[in-house]
Amino acid sequence: MGKYFGTDGFRGEANVSLTVDHAYKVGRFIGWYYGKDKPEGEKCTVVIGKDTRRSSYMFEYALSAGITASGADAYLLHVTTTPSVSYxxxxxxxxxxxxxxxSHNPFYDNGIKLINGKGEKMDEETILKIEEYLDGDVPELPLATRGDIGRTVDYAAGRNRYTGYLISLATRSYKNMRVGLDCANGSAWMLAKNVFDALGAKTYVINNSPDGTNINMDCGSTHIEKLQALVKAEHLDIGFAFDGDADRCIAVDENGDVVNGDLILYVYGMYLKDRGKLINNTVVTTVMSNFGLYKAFDEAGIDYDKTKVGDKYVYESMVNNGHRIGGEQSGHIIFSKYATTGDGILTAIKLMEVVIEKKMPLSKxxxxxxxxxxxxxNVRVHSKPEAQNDPDVKASVEAVAKKLGDDGRILVRESGTEPVIRVMVEAGTQEIxxxxxxxxxxxxxxxxxxV
Structure with a gap:
């Protein structure tokens, strides 16, 4: 990870740690970098999407100004989801x-996520070059003039085409299915309902009135209790909650119980295996997936790969090894046949497929x-490597692992973004x-x- 860009882009409080000047410079560099080797008369093209935060409009204009000042064209999807931009x-x-x-942060934060031409997260080498430019370590870039100045283009048609793509992935009508949707007052606020309505579901939608400051506020995948209450009150068949940019999905079964990313991986992994389509017989997880998931996979004869925390690492494993499904407990689920990133609405569609095809409720x-x-x-520490590698700390971890045996596990890891060591134990009881x-x-x- 670099100075500005972490595993999920450049993120911070708007106009505090992430400013319009940063956004303008990112646009300047992107427009120049991808346009410098273009043949005469051919322009670099960059597509931009945004969520519903108040500051997203400000950053959209700043990025567009930078891109067009460097001679590239900016195509605006307007309010849309992260996976739609990738698509x-x-x-x-x-x-x-x-x-x-x-993503799931409060409204006063914002971020810039960069996606390469294949719809994947931008490579580290290019990001480091952007960071050098942000720090003024490279010469100033040339400004386009006259007919070489770029333009902005309304590209809502691209978002509409993505909606059509999602609808096309459904294998059956959702007629007679009662579905709850929590749109987190974010990117999914219109998209999700449009998709489920088009597929014939009776939809019950909450938190779909964004005002620029209520994104993720006591709603969405990080505040699942609102959706649980809706499912129980309206006696729904199933519910889905998304985060701010709709690349995550957490489900709620017909009883109002939470079905997190681990359980989604199990349900769809089993579905693929039953149909002989679980390539490599493997599901990709992160080290934070629950011990119970691994026990269930062992019972079912399904193999699993464990990556570092971050959907970026899940995707890398999937690409490098040809795996079909992977994800995180938080609800980032990647279906490599259909997408290059986590996609909350796609995840909901794939879960609906299993429920309908198997004729079984999600709880079953x-x-x-x-x-x-x-x-x-979490423990704030002076030095993460020194704390983690201390012989006495390592010995205490090994002692706990030995006591747990096959009935639990311990994981001690460094935070990727804070001066923190995370200590996690899973066992038979909360007390243990x-x-x-x-x-x-x-x-x-x-x-x-x-500290």
């Missing part, structure tokens, strides 16, 4: 794409998985988890690593 980039032959969003499909209690605590997490944290503190 449009790769299907409409754009040089790259930009999504303006801070998830019942073989016993989710283990989990306790995760608390006890062993506190044991390891006590050693970290005794050795003087804690």
């Amino acid at each position: 449009v980039v790769r299907t409409d032959d754009f040089d790259c794409g930009i999504m303006i969003s801070a 499909l998830t019942s073989p998985v016993v989710i283990y209690p989990q306790v995760l605590k 988890c608390e006890k062993y997490v506190d044991e390891v944290i006590a050693v970290i503190k005794e050795k003087g690593h804690a």
